Amino acid sequence: MIDRSYKELLKLKRFPHTWCPGCGIGAVLKNVAISLRELGWNDRNTTVVSGIGCSGRMAGYMNLDAVHTPHGRALTAAEAIKTVRPDLNVVVLSGDGDLGAIGGNHLLHTSRRNPNITVFCNDNEIYGLTGGQAGPTTPKGTKTITSPRGEIFQPLRLGRILTTQAPYFYARTTVYHLNHFKACIREALFWKGFSFVDIISDCIELNGRRLGFKTAHQMFKWFDERFHIVEGVRDHLKDDELGIAKREVEAEVKAEMEVEKEPKVLIEGLKLFTLEELKHFDGTDGKPIYIGYKGKVYDISTSPLFQGEKRMRCHIAGKDLTRDIEIAPHGEDLVYHFPMVGKLKVKAEAEK
Amino acid sequence: MKPRLNVIWNEIYCKRCILCVEVCPVGILSLEMDEIVEKPGCIRCYQCERYCPDIAIEVMDEGEKSS
Incomplete structure (x- = not known):
């Protein structure tokens, strides 16, 4: 038996949604809805804010109070809502083009002010809505419609930017690693403060086909090759690691050393x-x-x-x-x- | 539409991205004539339902299956 009560949080009468076949945004929407439902967040105590882009439509499909903001200004609206109504849980659903490119300035300063909001960034490494142009997170060498010989610039590493100043919460996950994805969503929703989940997602129609993938699942396998899950909580994540990086206070020089050593001799036979x-x-x-x-x-x-x-x-x-x-x-x-x-x-x- | 054995498939929501077909560990789902067709042998792992981005496929509950 699987709990399907998350459907109450979705506007099913507007389904099927407008995203392309195999798009990862549908998976993000569904899993966020599942996690909100599990935590008991409903239309009385939660509001969702979204920006512009394919992923900006996510808020419209949720059966919660939703704000569809101007391009890049999802975080400012979310912070305003949280300031005026601290009792509300504020969730931002947006994409990498909205949060990282035009909203980059707001991202920096919202993370600095550390309001208690949760951001789910659908990171498809491309400007999906406008036809597949190279965006701020496009990896170097990727062929896109505006970089037919390969993107020449380094991508914006959101993970490094957002983990410079404590307190921070940054999680990177993909839509393929579903259990890890759900665990990251839940930890981010529990985090008191600004939490950012970078969800590596697929844009199969406008990015994947140009890269030579035929179906969304082939692109998922490519994510599996590119990234690996790291255990536990880290201070920083490398570019090919999926995991959670969080810290509540700025690191101090640790005087205490770990004295405890694992005993060498164990149960015989093992x-x-x-x-x-x-x-x-x-x-x-x-x-x-x-x-x-x-x-x-x-x-x-x-x-x-x-x-x-x-x-x-x-x-x-x-x-x-x-x-x-x-x-x-x-x-x-x-x-x-x-x-x-x-x-x-x-x-x-x-x-x- | 052919009768369903273990999964409920929503024809209107489905966009034929065939993610469920490729994610099925026993390979019982297939896309034939623009329809998701299932063969017997479902192990009820719920992978198709979990991965479907369109909420278009659902594994039936045990009670529904017998009826």
């Missing part, structure tokens, strides 16, 4: 694996498939879903899947079916 060693057991060349979970290593070679594949959806063999399994729809009992073959040494990795 081998100690480091994350590096674990990577080799990914099922290639007839090797067994091992995964890490809560400090233990399990042999999941007999799992039917991992047969002949290095991965099952977002679960990658030879990795520590503790976080993946926590946010997965199934429980941890699935892991306990498989034999435990060793212990996982995580401390050593953290020290590096």
Whole structure:
């Protein structure tokens, strides 16, 4: 059974929505609605603000009080609403062209003033609505309609800009890594202060086709190749990492050192694996498939879903899947079916 | 439209992006004659429903399936 009550938050009588087939904005709209519904945010205590662009239509499809603002001014309107009505939860749904290009100045200063609003940026790395021109977040070398020999400038790295001054909350995720996506949405909504979720999304009709992708799913696979999920909370994210970077106060010089060391001797019969060693057991060349979970290593070679594949959806063999399994729809009992073959040494990795 | 076995497909909402067809781990969905057709063998993983950006495909509940 799956909870479909999120549909009450969508104006279904206006469906089907206007976005192209396979567009990631539909997925963003749906998952934001699911998360708002799970938190119990409704039309009495929530308002959505959107800017201009394909993603600016998102607010119009939500059954909440919505403001459709001038180009780039979504954050200013949101901040004004939050100032006048602090009891309202303010959610901004907009795109990278709106927030990063014409609204770049507002983005900088809204993050500086740190109002309690949540921003979902549908980052398709292109100006989608106007026909696929190179935007501020277009990666260098990408062919677009205005850069037929490849974009020559460096992209605007929103992740670096927004993580310079604490307090900050920046999460990067994609529409393909769905569990991670939902976890990021939820953490951003819980965050007290300015939270920004950079959702790497696909524009298949105006960007993907020019890059040689035939369907939206091929573009999703490309996201999977380009990005990888990092565990835990970081201070900063690299350009190819998906994860959450947050900090509440400005970093101070830490005097206390971690004295605690992982004991070398463990229960007999259980081998100690480091994350590096674990990577080799990914099922290639007839090797067994091992995964890490809560400090233990399990042999999941007999799992039917991992047969002949290095991965099952977002679960990658030879990795520590503790976080993946926590946010997965199934429980941890699935892991306990498989034999435990060793212990996982995580401390050593953290020290590096 | 052919009878539905395990999934409910909304013809009006669907834009035929065939994301559900490609995301299905057992490959039972296909686009034939501009319709999403399903073969028996659904494992009820809900991937098609979770990935569909148009809310056009839904896996039936257990009770609905038997009736």
